[in-house]
Amino acid sequence: METGILFALVIGLLFLGVPVGVSLGLSSIVVIAFFSNDSMSSVAQQLFTASQNYTLLAIPFFVLASSFMSTGGVAKRIIRFSIATVGHFRGGLAMASVLACMMFAALSGSSPATVVAIGTIAIAGMRQVGYSKDFAAGVIANAGTLGILIPPSIVMVVYAAATNVSVGRMFLAGVVPGIVAGLMLMIAIYAIARRRDLPAEDWKGFGELMNGGKEAGWGLFLIVIIIGGIYGGVFTPTEAAAVAAVYAFVIAIFVYRDMGPMKGRRWLSETETRGTPAHVGFSATVYALAFFFVWMVLSFFVTADWENVTAAGRAWTGLALSLAVLVAYAVWRDPASNPANIPRFVAAGLPVWGRNIALIGRHFVGAFFHADTRKVMVDSSRTIIMLMFIIVNALLFAHVLTAERIPQAITALMVDAGFTWFTFLIAVNLLLLLGGQFMEPSGLLLIVAPVVFPIAMELGVDPIHLGIIMVVNMEIGMITPPIGLNLFVTSGITGMSLIQVVRAAAPFVAVLLVFLVLVTYVPMLSTALPYALMGPEIVTR
Numbered sequence: 001m002e003t004g005i006l007f008a009l010v011i012g013l014l015f016l017g018v019p020v021g022v023s024l025g026l027s028s029i030v031v032i033a034f035f036s037n038d039s040m041s042s043v044a045q046q047l048f049t050a051s052q053n054y055t056l057l058a059i060p061f062f063v064l065a066s067s068f069m070s071t072g073g074v075a076k077r078i079i080r081f082s083i084a085t086v087g088h089f090r091g092g093l094a095m096a097s098v099l100a101c102m103m104f105a106a107l108s109g110s111s112p113a114t115v116v117a118i119g120t121i122a123i124a125g126m127r128q129v130g131y132s133k134d135f136a137a138g139v140i141a142n143a144g145t146l147g148i149l150i151p152p153s154i155v156m157v158v159y160a161a162a163t164n165v166s167v168g169r170m171f172l173a174g175v176v177p178g179i180v181a182g183l184m185l186m187i188a189i190y191a192i193a194r195r196r197d198l199p200a201e202d203w204k205g206f207g208e209l210m211n212g213g214k215e216a217g218w219g220l221f222l223i224v225i226i227i228g229g230i231y232g233g234v235f236t237p238t239e240a241a242a243v244a245a246v247y248a249f250v251i252a253i254f255v256y257r258d259m260g261p262m263k264g265r266r267w268l269s270e271t272e273t274r275g276t277p278a279h280v281g282f283s284a285t286v287y288a289l290a291f292f293f294v295w296m297v298l299s300f301f302v303t304a305d306w307e308n309v310t311a312a313g314r315a316w317t318g319l320a321l322s323l324a325v326l327v328a329y330a331v332w333r334d335p336a337s338n339p340a341n342i343p344r345f346v347a348a349g350l351p352v353w354g355r356n357i358a359l360i361g362r363h364f365v366g367a368f369f370h371a372d373t374r375k376v377m378v379d380s381s382r383t384i385i386m387l388m389f390i391i392v393n394a395l396l397f398a399h400v401l402t403a404e405r406i407p408q409a410i411t412a413l414m415v416d417a418g419f420t421w422f423t424f425l426i427a428v429n430l431l432l433l434l435g436g437q438f439m440e441p442s443g444l445l446l447i448v449a450p451v452v453f454p455i456a457m458e459l460g461v462d463p464i465h466l467g468i469i470m471v472v473n474m475e476i477g478m479i480t481p482p483i484g485l486n487l488f489v490t491s492g493i494t495g496m497s498l499i500q501v502v503r504a505a506a507p508f509v510a511v512l513l514v515f516l517v518l519v520t521y522v523p524m525l526s527t528a529l530p531y532a533l534m535g536p537e538i539v540t541r
Contacts (some may be wrong), residue, residue: 436477
């Protein structure tokens with residue numbers, strides 16, 4: 001009886017237009033107050049416990065990092081690198097958009113953020129070279145869903161918090177499926193491009209590929225910090241999220257300078273053009289320092305548990321290698337290729353360093369209070385508050401399910417009915433595909449996961465594999481009406497009606513449905529990497 005009342009209240013409130021968080025929380029309180037033996041004091045206790053959840057603390061930091069990366073010009077640099085990589089294929093600009101979404105997904109953890117950051121630039125670019133508006137919108141709406149599959153992923157953090165599985169294993173599990181999904185979308189685009197005779201960009205050579213990678217490198221290095229730090233044992237996923245937020249702020253404000261008090265201020269003046277001693281000397285020292293920074297970070301991740309490796313030893317080795325990089329670059333860029341010119345180049349680059357360091361020093365404090373920074377913080381806070389309110393109420397809902405032993409009752413019912421892991425996963429997919437049309441991913445996952453997780457464990461389904469299946473279903477839910485978030489975001493940035501966006505996205509939704517079947521019944525895609533690096537997830541029943 002309690003089960004029927006609880007779900008009837010939730011569904012009824014949702015159909016009345018009550019927000020998801022309020023529906024979950026209010027339904028739970030009503031059931032506890034009138035139909036359960038549980039005490040009302042458990043409501044306060046559960047809300048407090050949920051708000052203190054250490055794993056969930058990663059979400060605000062990932063949202064903040066995503067906001068700085070979205071605003072700070074990282075997207076346009078990633079798109080340039082993607083075009084240089086695959087743009088010369090038939091339909092290359094659309095394929096580059098998918099690749100850009102894959103890379104930005106590894107920075108943001110959010111599908112709507114990926115659609116906004118990449119879509120605002122890529123859709124306009126595709127339109128300029130002859131792609132139809134429908135085709136461009138369909139590509140971005142679907143590729144943007146990779147934002148919650150490729151780690152780090154906010155939805156994966158929510159699943160881990162709801163089921164008490166490892167966030168690190170979930171992040172690893174999303175790597176291979178994310179790459180496979182991106183490749184499947186690119187193959188579909190290529191096939192359509194061949195049939196429609198869509199244009200290909202000119203191959204601009206390895207120089208453009210290197211320059212694009214160099215420009216995007218500072219942003220993409222965030223992936224290394226997050227993934228390397230977690231699996232190198234340096235910090236937890238929550239700590240990785242905090243580091244990511246600080247790093248994103250520094251890169252957006254002080255390195256790329258696409259926002260904040262130094263917006264538009266170039267590191268090199270107009271007179272310090274390519275080939276001048278100041279340009280060569282400054283660039284050589286930049287590459288040397290960048291190499292030293294990357295070396296120190298990566299060597300720290302790799303050798304964190306090695307007893308005979310010291311920080312001083314790593315630093316001296318990195319310094320020697322960085323000097324070699326400086327010499328090699330200076331000789332390469334010197335028309336005379338004379339190593340004796342290196343001191344002159346370095347001396348000519350010092351004023352550039354002095355000017356920029358002084359500029360950063362003058363604006364360092366002001367950067368924290370600049371209008372651009374405040375806007376990012378306020379926008380992030382709105383998203384964070386919305387997500388955390390839904391999550392806290394959903395965890396209260398999960399507490400009611402557990403207290404009333406509803407998952408155990410459903411498990412016994414399904415096992416007695418003869419369900420196997422194969423038929424169970426079909427039922428889970430159908431349930432999530434249907435629910436994803438009407439609910440926001442985090443809220444839906446927090447409602448369904450506590451119910452299906454015990455059943456999956458009883459039937460021998462790997463908990464990490466189940467998590468990836470649920471995330472892929474959430475992906476598809478974001479591009480299916482009437483509540484698909486990516487559809488609304490794509491409609492907003494293109495000016496198309498929702499119906500037009502739905503029609504544009506439909507062919508690629510079919511690709512993701514095939515991908516869902518593949519992920520569901522080939523568990524190795526999800527489990528191979530986490531098993532190899534961290535071992536299987538141990539669940540205590």
